[in-house]
Amino acid sequence: MMRLALLPMIFARKLRNAQSCTMGTREIRVEDIDVLCSDSCKIKDPARVEKMLKELVAGGTQRLQVVTDFDHTITKQKLENGQKVLTSFGIFDECKSLPQNFRKESRGLYEKYRPIEVDPTVPMPEKIQAMIEWWRLSNELLKGFKFEAREIDDVAVRFKDALRDGTQDLFSELNRLQVPVLVFSAGLGDSVVAILRHASVLLPNVKVVSNFLQYQDGILNGFQEKFIHAFNKNETALEGTEYYDLVHSRDHVILMGDSLGDAGMADGIPKSSHVLKIGFLFDHVEQSLPKYMDTFDIVLIDDQTMRVPQKILSLITQTL
Ligand SMILES: Nc1ccn([C@@H]2O[C@H](COP(=O)(O)O)[C@@H](O)[C@H]2O)c(=O)n1
Numbered sequence: 263m264m265r266l267a268l269l270p271m272i273f274a275r276k277l278r279n280a281q282s283c284t285m286g287t288r289e290i291r292v293e294d295i296d297v298l299c300s301d302s303c304k305i306k307d308p309a310r311v312e313k314m315l316k317e318l319v320a321g322g323t324q325r326l327q328v329v330t331d332f333d334h335t336i337t338k339q340k341l342e343n344g345q346k347v348l349t350s351f352g353i354f355d356e357c358k359s360l361p362q363n364f365r366k367e368s369r370g371l372y373e374k375y376r377p378i379e380v381d382p383t384v385p386m387p388e389k390i391q392a393m394i395e396w397w398r399l400s401n402e403l404l405k406g407f408k409f410e411a412r413e414i415d416d417v418a419v420r421f422k423d424a425l426r427d428g429t430q431d432l433f434s435e436l437n438r439l440q441v442p443v444l445v446f447s448a449g450l451g452d453s454v455v456a457i458l459r460h461a462s463v464l465l466p467n468v469k470v471v472s473n474f475l476q477y478q479d480g481i482l483n484g485f486q487e488k489f490i491h492a493f494n495k496n497e498t499a500l501e502g503t504e505y506y507d508l509v510h511s512r513d514h515v516i517l518m519g520d521s522l523g524d525a526g527m528a529d530g531i532p533k534s535s536h537v538l539k540i541g542f543l544f545d546h547v548e549q550s551l552p553k554y555m556d557t558f559d560i561v562l563i564d565d566q567t568m569r570v571p572q573k574i575l576s577l578i579t580q581t582l
């Protein structure tokens with residue numbers, strides 16, 4: 263009888279625990295964090311996010327790392343004037359000395375494959391096949407002509423302001439706190455590095471794993487390594503890189519991406535780890551939202567800022 267009488271209390275306590283997390287005297291509740299309460303922020307399981315935030319806060323910056331995609335994650339998805347932001351491959355295509363047909367063919371590939379990449383109705387195996395084809399053809403296109411690496415730098419300077427609002431502050435804070443940042447991009451690494459450098463965010467804590475150009479006697483010869491495409495961004499792509507050990511040793515991760523394939527960027531780290539996944543959604547919002555909410559812990563719709571990761575970092579450092 264006595265036990266039965268206690269049931270409602272136990273249930274109420276369990277419910278409370280599911281809704282909020284206490285760290286010391288301070289509670290972390292999604293409903294108290296303004297940037298997580300806006301209409302553009304969708305969270306499928308607030309209790310899970312609260313629990314994860316509590317773990318990240320308790321672990322501090324020593325256990326933390328950031329793993330982030332580049333195109334449309336560090337860069338915006340659209341500019342203030344509504345224009346879409348070019349990808350790192352697209353930025354390369356702006357180089358003046360490229361052979362006449364290069365830009366046309368590259369654009370043609372983009373127009374064929376990009377819609378497949380973002381179409382929520384295309385089944386994943388079909389998507390992966392199409393992406394492999396896209397990157398294979400891009401690799402072929404990038405062969406057999408003379409190219410001066412410095413040209414990318416001249417173009418990249420024009421795109422340094424395409425970074426999400428708050429990126430410089432976020433990166434400089436992460437550097438101050440010595441939190442490693444892995445920029446894991448299926449884009450063109452040479453453009454990624456040039457843009458990060460021009461935007462002053464290629465700081466000592468930042469490493470870039472991406473597709474880098476290979477030269478033979480000044481002639482382009484495709485990518486240096488087996489290519490990383492939109493849906494093979496996982497630990498296999500990191501094997502052999504200096505980042506492999508780090509990804510496995512820092513077990514608190516803030517992960518950011520704009521593609522469903524980005525959610526696997528920290529796969530392979532121990533099961534006990536805590537990976538808070540933030541997804542930036544822009545294309546086909548209504549149709550893609552359910553899948554994004556299943557895949558990412560926090561989904562930000564048409565949010566062109568770093569406000570959410572900045573806020574999370576400030577919770578961890580307790581500065582705001
Ligand atoms: N030839 C290509 C191949 C891919 N893209 C786009 O680049 C994006 C990959 O970069 P992330 O930093 O986001 O990994 C991918 O989403 C493709 O849309 C391209 O523009 N040209």
Ligand SMILES: [Mg+2]
Nearest residue numbers: 331333334520
């Ligand atoms: Mg991207």
